[in-house]
Amino acid sequence: MQxxxxxxxxxxxxxxxxxxxxEHAGDAVSLYERLAHRHGISMPRSRVRLAxxxxxxxxxxxxxxxxxxxxLPPVSGG
Amino acid sequence: MQxxxxxxxxxxxxxxxxxxxxEHAGDAVSLYERLAHRHGISMPRSRVRLAxxxxxxxxxxxxxxxxxxxxLPPVSGG
Amino acid sequence: xxxxxxxxxxxxxxxxxxxxxxRALDDRHCGAVVGFDGIVRDHHGGRxxxxxxxxxxxxxxxxxxxxxxxxxxxxxxxxxxxxxHRVGLLAIGEIAVYVGVAAAHRDAAFSACRYVIxxxxxxVPIWKHEHYADGAAEWIHPD
Amino acid sequence: xxxxxxxxxxxxxxxxxxxxxxRALDDRHCGAVVGFDGIVRDHHGGRxxxxxxxxxxxxxxxxxxxxxxxxxxxxxxxxxxxxxHRVGLLAIGEIAVYVGVAAAHRDAAFSACRYVIxxxxxxVPIWKHEHYADGAAEWIHPD
Numbered sequence: 001m002q003x004x005x006x007x008x009x010x011x012x013x014x015x016x017x018x019x020x021x022x023e024h025a026g027d028a029v030s031l032y033e034r035l036a037h038r039h040g041i042s043m044p045r046s047r048v049r050l051a052x053x054x055x056x057x058x059x060x061x062x063x064x065x066x067x068x069x070x071x072l073p074p075v076s077g078g
Numbered sequence: 079m080q081x082x083x084x085x086x087x088x089x090x091x092x093x094x095x096x097x098x099x100x101e102h103a104g105d106a107v108s109l110y111e112r113l114a115h116r117h118g119i120s121m122p123r124s125r126v127r128l129a130x131x132x133x134x135x136x137x138x139x140x141x142x143x144x145x146x147x148x149x150l151p152p153v154s155g156g
Numbered sequence: 157x158x159x160x161x162x163x164x165x166x167x168x169x170x171x172x173x174x175x176x177x178x179r180a181l182d183d184r185h186c187g188a189v190v191g192f193d194g195i196v197r198d199h200h201g202g203r204x205x206x207x208x209x210x211x212x213x214x215x216x217x218x219x220x221x222x223x224x225x226x227x228x229x230x231x232x233x234x235x236x237x238x239x240x241h242r243v244g245l246l247a248i249g250e251i252a253v254y255v256g257v258a259a260a261h262r263d264a265a266f267s268a269c270r271y272v273i274x275x276x277x278x279x280v281p282i283w284k285h286e287h288y289a290d291g292a293a294e295w296i297h298p299d
Numbered sequence: 300x301x302x303x304x305x306x307x308x309x310x311x312x313x314x315x316x317x318x319x320x321x322r323a324l325d326d327r328h329c330g331a332v333v334g335f336d337g338i339v340r341d342h343h344g345g346r347x348x349x350x351x352x353x354x355x356x357x358x359x360x361x362x363x364x365x366x367x368x369x370x371x372x373x374x375x376x377x378x379x380x381x382x383x384h385r386v387g388l389l390a391i392g393e394i395a396v397y398v399g400v401a402a403a404h405r406d407a408a409f410s411a412c413r414y415v416i417x418x419x420x421x422x423v424p425i426w427k428h429e430h431y432a433d434g435a436a437e438w439i440h441p442d
Contacts, residue, residue: 006356008354008356008424008426009354009426009428009438009440010426010438010440012354013438043440047440047442051356051359051424054358054359054362055359055362056359056363070356070359072356072424073426073438073440074440074441074442075420075421075422075423075424075425075426075441076420076425076426076427076438076439076440076441077353077355077360077384077395077396077419077420077423077424077425077426077427078337078384078395078396078416078419078420078425084213086211086212086213086281086283087211087283087285087295087297088283088295088297090211091295121297125297125299129213129216129281132215132216132219133216133219134216134220148213148216150213150281151283151295151297152297152298152299153277153278153279153280153281153282153283153298154277154282154283154284154295154296154297154298155210155212155217155241155252155253155276155277155280155281155282155283155284156194156241156252156253156273156276156277156282174321175318178317182392184340184341184391184392185340185341185342186338186340187337187338187339187340188335188336188337188338189334189335189336189338190333190334190335190336190412191332191333191334191335191336192331192332192333192334192405192408192409193331193332193333193334194330194331194405195329195330195331195332196330197327197328197329197330197403198327198328199328248327249325249327260340262335262337262413262416265335266335266409266412266413269333269409270405270409273405
């Protein structure tokens with residue numbers, strides 16, 4: 001399936017891009033591990049929240065073709 | 079001794095005046111009882127705070143000639 | 157200007173300028189400002205209120221208010237506290253009291269603001285004379 | 300206007316108008332307004348800060364912010380809540396976030412204001428990029 005991945009904050013800086021399209025056959029956990037390795041992202045997944053199609057979801061969420069996937073590092077608004 | 083007594087809020091309405099000068103030989107407790115009787119003030123002294131010369135004081139405070147004495151009903155600012 | 161000069165409690169007989177008081181809290185070291193506005197409501201205890209009058213024992217009110225502000229500055233890590241309380245006749249919707257606190261962090265700002273308004277209500281010699289829609293009026297002397 | 304329309308969380312990319320937001324809280328039934336301003340400080344963790352940039356995952360930030368506002372309205376006896384958070388570049392002293400709450404009584408107003416700002420900081424996908432006086436810059440990702 002093709003996924004649309006968006007990056008924010010330090011993950012965007014490391015990835016060197018706001019977003020990318022990627023072919024991926026596995027789940028969100030394997031997607032994070034794959035992209036973290038590709039972009040040199042060292043943040044452990046335990047510190048990252050997952051959002052799919054604009055909503056927070058659990059890491060066990062099944063991904064579907066065309067999903068927008070966002071890996072959210074710890075927030076610092078306010 | 080001569081004392082200057084000031085009234086506020088419901089006590090002012092009952093006394094029908096902002097202030098009065100009064101000759102008094104006793105303490106603040108007897109002064110309150112005397113003036114409450116004179117002006118038909120029914121508020122028990124336990125609900126009233128005493129101020130002398132612009133500062134809160136205990137009812138045991140000794141009064142002196144020329145003191146400004148204020149009987150303060152429960153406050154309701156804010 | 158001394159540290160104390162930037163914090164105050166005072167009575168106001170003409171109208172509270174919240175924006176002006178808020179500007180007095182500006183401070184490059186502060187990350188948090190908490191403000192409380194007490195406003196004249198249109199009802200109290202089930203009765204329709206038409207307007208209010210606040211009366212103060214002014215000398216003691218300002219002295220006690222300043223004591224409260226200094227207590228809050230001693231108890232909480234805050235930099236500036238400004239507080240004003242109206243006296244005189246107020247319409248529905250007018251601001252009766254404003255307390256603003258500037259601090260490095262929000263926890264102290266919230267705590268100090270709450271402390272100051274609670275203590276003002278409990279201790280400062282100001283009395284509310286409520287005027288009701290039915291023409292009656294009453295001094296409020298809480299139990 | 301529906302009851303909900305008077306309460307909101309939204310992002311702001313140009314400057315928070317606290318006076319305008321405060322006017323949106325006016326309500327004849329409310330006796331208490333508590334406001335929180337979060338302000339860009341000139342230091343953080345011992346380092347001199349020169350400016351900040353806030354970045355948001357906008358769609359989710361506005362959705363999550365609105366969820367928080369509705370949670371606060373369900374938990375506390377408040378009538379209106381308005382909240383805005385800046386994105387983009389901010390100078391020292393600028394307002395980064397404002398939360399205002401109007402309620403009949405101050406206890407609920409304080410509690411709801413505190414709840415909303417605490418939850419915004421914990422949950423809304425907004426990130427702070429701090430620029431330091433020495434030229435360095437860093438994304439803040441709290442543990």
